[in-house]
Amino acid sequence: MQTRITELFNIQHPIIQGGMHYVGFAELAAAVSNAGGLGIITGLTQKSAADLANEIAKCKDMTDKPFGVNLTFLPMLSPPDYPAYIKAIIDGGVKIVETAGRSPEQYMPALKDAGINVIHKCTSVRHSLKAQSIGCDAVSVDGFECGGHPGEDDIPNMILLPRAADELEVPFVASGGMADARSLVASLALGADGMNMGTRFIATEEAPVHENVKQAILKASELDTRLIMRPLRNTERVLTNEGVERILEKEKTLGSDIKFEDIAPEVAGVYPRILMEGEMDLGAWSCGMVAGLINDIPSCKELIDRIMSEAESIIRNRLTGSL
Numbered sequence: 001m002q003t004r005i006t007e008l009f010n011i012q013h014p015i016i017q018g019g020m021h022y023v024g025f026a027e028l029a030a031a032v033s034n035a036g037g038l039g040i041i042t043g044l045t046q047k048s049a050a051d052l053a054n055e056i057a058k059c060k061d062m063t064d065k066p067f068g069v070n071l072t073f074l075p076m077l078s079p080p081d082y083p084a085y086i087k088a089i090i091d092g093g094v095k096i097v098e099t100a101g102r103s104p105e106q107y108m109p110a111l112k113d114a115g116i117n118v119i120h121k122c123t124s125v126r127h128s129l130k131a132q133s134i135g136c137d138a139v140s141v142d143g144f145e146c147g148g149h150p151g152e153d154d155i156p157n158m159i160l161l162p163r164a165a166d167e168l169e170v171p172f173v174a175s176g177g178m179a180d181a182r183s184l185v186a187s188l189a190l191g192a193d194g195m196n197m198g199t200r201f202i203a204t205e206e207a208p209v210h211e212n213v214k215q216a217i218l219k220a221s222e223l224d225t226r227l228i229m230r231p232l233r234n235t236e237r238v239l240t241n242e243g244v245e246r247i248l249e250k251e252k253t254l255g256s257d258i259k260f261e262d263i264a265p266e267v268a269g270v271y272p273r274i275l276m277e278g279e280m281d282l283g284a285w286s287c288g289m290v291a292g293l294i295n296d297i298p299s300c301k302e303l304i305d306r307i308m309s310e311a312e313s314i315i316r317n318r319l320t321g322s323l
């Protein structure tokens with residue numbers, strides 16, 4: 001299958017593994033890229049630019065296929081040294097960067113001068129158009145279903161993707177709620193050039209997370225995610241657990257007076273203990289509604305091969321056959 005995304009990134013299949021904090025290590029990125037998709041290392045999971053340089057080198061040892069690095073621009077009191085991270089990406093010879101969070105505008109000259117293709121992940125048509133206008137090569141359009149930060153507009157992909165298709169000139173992938181061949185074919189039908197998956201890639205053999213995390217995804221249904229931090233206008237879709245229910249209780253009790261410090265015990269710095277140590281009730285970790293569609297733990301290659309062969313069958317048999 002060839003689309004503008006496979007051509008832009010020089011990959012075999014139009015499937016991207018989105019950056020994921022404490023999931024997107026070299027092992028997963030390399031496995032996805034080796035399977036013909038685009039694997040992405042999560043930049044900020046690496047504590048320093050030097051650590052990121054090592055992770056990039058490790059990934060290069062594990063694959064000779066293209067892979068990317070995610071840079072998430074978060075509102076932080078003491079922001080990470082982004083220019084140093086970008087230098088590590090450029091020096092490491094990485095040619096694809098997935099940006100997310102705030103607009104990457106101020107870093108675009110450095111990235112483009114180094115010949116890097118930038119795909120910006122955003123949750124609205126207006127942010128997608130802004131990304132296009134500042135020179136991003138592609139957009140990852142993240143619907144309300146997505147694991148992580150869906151923004152504050154709450155537009156599901158059934159509406160958001162055709163809206164993006166109507167407005168955008170650069171290629172885009174559908175992100176949020178994508179799990180299988182049906183997701184891919186639907187994304188293409190709605191105007192996208194491929195799909196980006198987060199949660200689905202956590203439940204794979206190569207995802208270097210604790211087994212409890214994978215089992216939690218398998219056990220979850222589409223009813224088991226919650227939206228937290230809405231009162232702080234930093235909404236995150238997470239899998240429910242005791243820690244998450246405590247957050248929601250605090251949000252209910254404190255109302256608009258709530259501050260980040262009130263929920264910090266369940267939110268700040270909990271990722272390593274949840275994703276690495278498997279302490280599943282500790283607090284909030286991003287997870288999509290798509291957990292309801294995930295019932296196995298294949299290798300990345302098995303997953304991607306299955307998606308591509310079933311997509312072909314849906315297009316050739318089910319769709320063509322219905323005409």
Ligand SMILES: Cc1cc2nc3c(=O)[nH]c(=O)nc-3n(C[C@H](O)[C@H](O)[C@H](O)COP(=O)(O)O)c2cc1C
Pocket residue numbers: 017018019020021023042070071072099100101121142145146147148149175176177178196197198199200285286287288289290
């Ligand atoms: C555990 C987890 C951590 C994530 N961390 C990040 C991150 O650090 N930066 C980012 O841009 N997106 C992050 N995401 C979002 C994913 O890249 C992707 O956009 C999202 O998972 C797509 O929705 P899906 O889970 O329904 O596939 C994360 C998602 C998950 C599930």
